[in-house]
Amino acid sequence: DSGVTQTPKHLITATGQRVTLRCSPRSGDLSVYWYQQSLDQGLQFLIQYYNGEERAKGNILERFSAQQFPDLHSELNLSSLELGDSALYFCASSVALAGDGYGYTFGSGTRLTVV
Amino acid sequence: GEDVEQSLFLSVREGDSSVINCTYTDSSSTYLYWYKQEPGAGLQLLTYIFSNMDMKQDQRLTVLLNKKDKHLSLRIADTQTGDSAIYFCAEKGSSGAGSYQLTFGKGTKLSVIP
Numbered sequence: 001d002s003g004v005t006q007t008p009k010h011l012i013t014a015t016g017q018r019v020t021l022r023c024s025p026r027s028g029d030l031s032v033y034w035y036q037q038s039l040d041q042g043l044q045f046l047i048q049y050y051n052g053e054e055r056a057k058g059n060i061l062e063r064f065s066a067q068q069f070p071d072l073h074s075e076l077n078l079s080s081l082e083l084g085d086s087a088l089y090f091c092a093s094s095v096a097l098a099g100d101g102y103g104y105t106f107g108s109g110t111r112l113t114v115v
Numbered sequence: 116g117e118d119v120e121q122s123l124f125l126s127v128r129e130g131d132s133s134v135i136n137c138t139y140t141d142s143s144s145t146y147l148y149w150y151k152q153e154p155g156a157g158l159q160l161l162t163y164i165f166s167n168m169d170m171k172q173d174q175r176l177t178v179l180l181n182k183k184d185k186h187l188s189l190r191i192a193d194t195q196t197g198d199s200a201i202y203f204c205a206e207k208g209s210s211g212a213g214s215y216q217l218t219f220g221k222g223t224k225l226s227v228i229p
Contacts, residue, residue: 002157033216042221043158043203056216090157103148103205104217106157 003027004107006091012113018079021110023091025072030095031055032074033104034066037088049074081114088112121204121220128228133191135223137204140185144206147180148217149189152201161189161202191225199227 003026013019025032034046036059045058049068060066063081068074078085088111092104118140127133139147145166150158164171164178164187171178177190191198201222207215 002159004157035219043219045216045218048216058216092158103146103150103160103163103207106150106159108155108157 002105002107004029004091004093004105006089006107006110008110009108010111010113012115013081015081015083015114017081017114018077019081019112021076021078021089021091021112023074023076023093023107025074025091025093026105028095029093029105030072031093032068032072033092033094034060034074034076035090035092037090037109038086043090046076078112083114086112086114119204119206119218119220121202121223123221124224124226126226126228127194129194129196131194133189133194133198133225133227135189135191135202135204135225137187137189137220138185139187139204139206139218141206141208141218142182142185144208146207147178147187148205148207149176149178149187150203150205150219152203152222154200158203194225194227196227196229199225201225 005024007022030051032049036044046060048056066076088109090109092106094104120138148163149161151161152158175192179188203222204220205217
């Protein structure tokens, strides 16, 4: 157990629907990162939050949004889902804004299947 | 922009050494990392190297960094079947405003033949 908790582990939904993925960072970590892993694109950085504030954006679609709450858990909202959104979504956390020599700690991911 | 390249597959016999290679583009990277992903699991940090180092050894793992060529390698000595996994190279680069993110390669799938 890495200390980063992601729920649900698996999600199957239909095109056009909206889902919410949840992440609880490791205790003491203030930064949360979301990544999308697909076979053809590899691991793509989506977005970073630090202590409740958005700090960096990567290749995140406009249909996707995220937030980090006062208790530091984070949610990734995916709407108007398309077949191509099927992927593994990982959350990672780190202590500081800048990361450190320890990199990130990853959760075990949420596998999203859009049918 | 940042880019990290790795070969996609590597096959070795049990007991041999494995060498996984990676090239990166961001010359300002301060840390470089190797992560391991087993089937159905998240990424687990294996080791990292600070950019002012040439080599780092940690038990069976040896990381070599050639900063001039922006080349990173991971050597696994006495490779075991339990080492079969996907190995990701990652560099830490700045995304501005004091924030950093890790950029990952697409991963090298290591298959260990008994």
